[in-house]
Amino acid sequence: MKTYLNKIFAIVFMALAFSSCSNDDDNVVYPTANELEGLTKFKEISNDTHTIELFSHTGATQQGYNEIKLRIKDKTTNQYLKNATVSWMPKMHMAMMTHSCPYSEVKKVTATGTLYEGYIMFQMAQNETEYWDIEIDYTVDDVSYTATSVVDVPASSQRTVNTFMGADGVKYLVAYVAPEHPKVAVNDIVVGVWKMVDMMTFSVVDGYTVKIDPRMPSMGNHSSPNNVNATQATVGGLYNGKLSLTMTGYWKINLQLVKPDGTVVKGEAIADGITESSIFFEIEF
Amino acid sequence: MKKTTFTLLSLLLFSAILAQETKKDSLQPIQMQEVIVIGNKAQLASKQFKILTSIDDYLQKSTKIDMIKRGAYAWEPLINSMPTERTLITIDGMRIFGACTDKMDPITSYVEVSNLSEATISSGQEGACYGSTIGGSIDLKRTRTNFKTQKWNTNFTTGFETNNQQKIMGSAINYVDSLVYVDVDFMYRDAENYKAGNNKEVLFSQFKKRNFSATSGFKLGKNKLVEGSLIYDKATDVGYPALPMDVSIAEAIIASLKYEYAPLKSIITHWETKAYFNTIMHKMDDTKRPFVPVHMDMPGWSKTYGYYSKITAIKGNHHFLVNLNSFYNKSLAEMTMYPEDPNEKLMFMLTWPDVSTFYNGAFIEDQYSLNCHSFLKFTAALGSHTNKIESEFGLNSLQIFYTNMKAQKNRFLKSISSNYNYAKHSVSYGFGAAYGERAPSVTEAYGFYLFNSFENYDNIGNPDLKNEKSIEGNAYLGFKREKVNLKIAASYFHIADYIVGKPDLSLVPMTIGATGVKIYTSLEYATIINVSFTSEYQFSKLLKWNIQCVYSQGKDHENVNLPFISPLRYATSLLYTKEKLSAEIIFQGNAKQTHFSSIYGEDETPDYAIINMNLGYKFNLNKSKVHTKCGVENILDTYYSTYSDWNNFPRPGRSFFVNLSIGF
Numbered sequence: 001m002k003t004y005l006n007k008i009f010a011i012v013f014m015a016l017a018f019s020s021c022s023n024d025d026d027n028v029v030y031p032t033a034n035e036l037e038g039l040t041k042f043k044e045i046s047n048d049t050h051t052i053e054l055f056s057h058t059g060a061t062q063q064g065y066n067e068i069k070l071r072i073k074d075k076t077t078n079q080y081l082k083n084a085t086v087s088w089m090p091k092m093h094m095a096m097m098t099h100s101c102p103y104s105e106v107k108k109v110t111a112t113g114t115l116y117e118g119y120i121m122f123q124m125a126q127n128e129t130e131y132w133d134i135e136i137d138y139t140v141d142d143v144s145y146t147a148t149s150v151v152d153v154p155a156s157s158q159r160t161v162n163t164f165m166g167a168d169g170v171k172y173l174v175a176y177v178a179p180e181h182p183k184v185a186v187n188d189i190v191v192g193v194w195k196m197v198d199m200m201t202f203s204v205v206d207g208y209t210v211k212i213d214p215r216m217p218s219m220g221n222h223s224s225p226n227n228v229n230a231t232q233a234t235v236g237g238l239y240n241g242k243l244s245l246t247m248t249g250y251w252k253i254n255l256q257l258v259k260p261d262g263t264v265v266k267g268e269a270i271a272d273g274i275t276e277s278s279i280f281f282e283i284e285f
Numbered sequence: 286m287k288k289t290t291f292t293l294l295s296l297l298l299f300s301a302i303l304a305q306e307t308k309k310d311s312l313q314p315i316q317m318q319e320v321i322v323i324g325n326k327a328q329l330a331s332k333q334f335k336i337l338t339s340i341d342d343y344l345q346k347s348t349k350i351d352m353i354k355r356g357a358y359a360w361e362p363l364i365n366s367m368p369t370e371r372t373l374i375t376i377d378g379m380r381i382f383g384a385c386t387d388k389m390d391p392i393t394s395y396v397e398v399s400n401l402s403e404a405t406i407s408s409g410q411e412g413a414c415y416g417s418t419i420g421g422s423i424d425l426k427r428t429r430t431n432f433k434t435q436k437w438n439t440n441f442t443t444g445f446e447t448n449n450q451q452k453i454m455g456s457a458i459n460y461v462d463s464l465v466y467v468d469v470d471f472m473y474r475d476a477e478n479y480k481a482g483n484n485k486e487v488l489f490s491q492f493k494k495r496n497f498s499a500t501s502g503f504k505l506g507k508n509k510l511v512e513g514s515l516i517y518d519k520a521t522d523v524g525y526p527a528l529p530m531d532v533s534i535a536e537a538i539i540a541s542l543k544y545e546y547a548p549l550k551s552i553i554t555h556w557e558t559k560a561y562f563n564t565i566m567h568k569m570d571d572t573k574r575p576f577v578p579v580h581m582d583m584p585g586w587s588k589t590y591g592y593y594s595k596i597t598a599i600k601g602n603h604h605f606l607v608n609l610n611s612f613y614n615k616s617l618a619e620m621t622m623y624p625e626d627p628n629e630k631l632m633f634m635l636t637w638p639d640v641s642t643f644y645n646g647a648f649i650e651d652q653y654s655l656n657c658h659s660f661l662k663f664t665a666a667l668g669s670h671t672n673k674i675e676s677e678f679g680l681n682s683l684q685i686f687y688t689n690m691k692a693q694k695n696r697f698l699k700s701i702s703s704n705y706n707y708a709k710h711s712v713s714y715g716f717g718a719a720y721g722e723r724a725p726s727v728t729e730a731y732g733f734y735l736f737n738s739f740e741n742y743d744n745i746g747n748p749d750l751k752n753e754k755s756i757e758g759n760a761y762l763g764f765k766r767e768k769v770n771l772k773i774a775a776s777y778f779h780i781a782d783y784i785v786g787k788p789d790l791s792l793v794p795m796t797i798g799a800t801g802v803k804i805y806t807s808l809e810y811a812t813i814i815n816v817s818f819t820s821e822y823q824f825s826k827l828l829k830w831n832i833q834c835v836y837s838q839g840k841d842h843e844n845v846n847l848p849f850i851s852p853l854r855y856a857t858s859l860l861y862t863k864e865k866l867s868a869e870i871i872f873q874g875n876a877k878q879t880h881f882s883s884i885y886g887e888d889e890t891p892d893y894a895i896i897n898m899n900l901g902y903k904f905n906l907n908k909s910k911v912h913t914k915c916g917v918e919n920i921l922d923t924y925y926s927t928y929s930d931w932n933n934f935p936r937p938g939r940s941f942f943v944n945l946s947i948g949f
Contacts, residue, residue, distance in 0.1 A: 185681030
């Protein structure tokens with residue numbers, strides 16, 4: 001009798017052995033002190049006293065929203081400035097006129113670091129005769145300096161900027177900011193909305209809603225569920241929403257720009273016979 | 286914690302068995318289970334309509350089983366009107382999971398009839414031996430020679446069917462001596478498109494298949510043996526006329542190692558432990574289809590590792606069976622779509638997001654004989670079932686629908702059943718009740734935009750589904766006399782939280798042309814009733830008459846019909862056997878399907894009836910045994926389709942066949 005009991009216990013232990021396993025996934029994140037982690041220099045601008053280095057994640061600038069970081073090196077001491085006050089002014093030089101684009105203030109990334117950051121939204125690309133340049137003005141110890149250089153702004157392969165006259169007669173600019181690397185998932189979508197005040201002045205539009213409707217034209221205009229329209233978390237900031245992408249490939253994100261009172265300034269809802277909106281972004285991944 | 290509970294429960298169960306009293310009585314060998322025994326190879330031929338029939342055709346003979354047909358090949362078995370999510374199909378006790386999201390590769394497609402010795406069909410919870418089930422189970426047992434004096438056996442088979450020009454070739458070699466046995470079997474089938482009645486060609490119904498099976502055992506002692514076994518199956522160029530896609534390749538490797546021990550002078554009569562592994566690769570493609578809006582590749586992979594350890598014991602009036610079993614399966618399926626514009630990036634998704642299933646179960650059965658005419662049978666099973674999405678891509682995809690979804694989900698599955706059986710003189714009867722649960726399948730819980738061409742909907746899995754719970758009642762009554770054998774059997778299933786897809790109108794389909802998107806949800810309950818009648822009448826020693834009738838009904842809680850429920854179906858046959866000659870005529874058909882389920886894509890299927898005939902002759906040529914069978918199926922060349930033909934595609938028209946088997 002006992003021997004059988006032993007065997008039975010053996011089986012039970014076998015079952016236990018098969019059923020007990022554990023997974024320890026400890027992802028330890030080590031902080032890095034390197035300010036330039038993930039950044040690539042795409043431009044150096046020099047004047048008599050300083051060299052200004054411009055960085056971005058992609059190592060380039062292009063049409064659309066560009067997050068740009070910079071640091072300023074004193075040519076005599078070879079040290080990077082930590083106490084400068086910096087501003088910039090991008091300008092498009094066209095045959096008949098010059099205009100600017102939406103851009104942010106330039107702020108220090110960290111109090112103790114050497115990097116400064118901001119964004120510039122080039123709403124149009126350069127061409128053979130027309131080009132963008134950036135004038136960077138900075139003040140160090142009450143002394144003002146300036147430097148200007150042409151920047152390369154090629155056209156983006158997908159549509160990332162919509163510039164249009166709204167139903168209210170205002171000229172709006174709506175640009176795709178993120179996700180930089182879209183995934184088959186619920187993505188955090190970030191959109192910028194500005195209006196043109198004059199040729200050189202653009203301001204953030206506050207309190208609107210950017211309705212999003214992602215579609216796949218190659219799959220019979222397949223859509224995805226649980227998208228969240230982009231709204232502003234803080235006045236003067238960018239618009240945040242949720243973008244569901246059910247597969248890789250080419251997606252058209254149809255947009256509608258809606259005022260706080262609910263009136264649609266631009267864009268159409270997708271319905272029978274309407275397969276796309278007049279304003280949209282494109283993603284391909 | 287759960288694991289500890291599980292162990293404790295197992296221990297309790299064991300001590301309960303051991304605490305049973307000893308009584309001396311013999312057991313009646315009555316089986317509630319339906320066993321279709323083909324027996325040894327010599328018998329195989331004489332028992333089948335065609336010697337080289339397909340497994341599907343063969344299983345279909347059972348009153349419990351029907352087949353959903355999507356083409357000429359690899360039909361999906363229904364047990365008690367329930368599809369494969371609700372049933373359990375094993376090969377020699379091994380759990381195997383198909384790699385096709387469209388169920389184009391049921392487990393039954395990986396065994397050939399030539400190496401099958403028996404299919405044990407268990408109804409409802411009696412089939413819970415190797416895992417959880419609702420409808421029942423099929424265990425396909427392969428041929429295995431027993432140790433005896435040294436002998437070689439070679440067998441060649443060949444066949445041809447006119448309708449689809451199916452060419453069949455097979456060979457089997459068996460070697461046995463007192464210490465070793467080796468069974469090797471190979472089968473090749475190659476079929477073109479078949480023609481429905483009135484000579485209408487059914488495009489994309491061709492297939493090619495090779496199946497290799499080897500089993501070898503070594504005697505380690507008087508009562509111990511070790512057995513290794515391997516199946517390699519490869520099907521290529523398989524057309525599925527009822528589906529928008531075909532299969533370019535389906536490949537399976539199924540391997541196992543078994544240890545058997547039969548203690549002498551002990552309450553334990555048999556102890557068998559098997560470790561197994563199988564891997565299946567399945568590739569759907571539509572490159573040969575003329576009109577496709579978007580070309581797709583849909584490969585799938587399924588890998589399973591498992592073991593079971595099964596003990597049978599006799600103590601007094603008790604016949605015990607204990608089975609501990611585990612498996613670990615990983616299922617992955619992808620879909621790549623090719624946009625019309627070749628410059629656009631490929632569209633890719635995971636339709637099965639690399640889901641692992643880890644199951645640990647214990648099954649116990651006690652057959653207790655009350656007296657020499659009657660016995661009681663109890664079974665109980667417990668299982669822990671864990672699903673985990675191993676792919677981050679897949680988890681992210683599903684989180685589009687279920688924001689807070691976790692990668693892992695644990696379930697606990699229970700089953701219990703009891704039966705009473707009685708047999709005395711010419712009367713036998715039995716009845717039973719059972720309760721069982723099952724976890725949702727990978728498709729039901731984690732499927733991502735799987736297109737069902739029958740309902741014309743894309744389907745999305747639902748990881749939050751509750752377990753399906755079934756309460757079941759069954760009864761049978763049999764009458765047997767010298768010339769007559771009658772049996773009427775019925776089963777009733779009340780399935781709570783019955784899993785079906787429900788349209789979600791807010792979702793936009795992915796598949797071009799699809800009506801919409803369904804999300805798997807639970808109905809409050811559904812009920813399924815199956816009643817079967819079989820009779821056998823022996824006119825004389827030479828002539829036998831069989832009748833078989835099955836009636837099924839399936840409804841949900843709102844009295845809406847369930848899909849794939851058979852209308853009244855019947856078959857009757859006359860079999861004449863005289864020494865070496867045999868002749869058989871079969872008449873079979875279905876009544877009109879009036880209880881069809883339109884919300885699941887069904888429409889009314891008209892009634893049909895067909896006639897099949899065969900003639901067999903066995904003779905000896907020199908030292909070899911020759912068995913030949915020839916016949917006609919669907920003699921009248923009727924154009925018909927049955928309720929279980931996917932999208933009403935038609936069944937084959939008239940076909941002549943010749944089968945030949947030569948044994949040395």
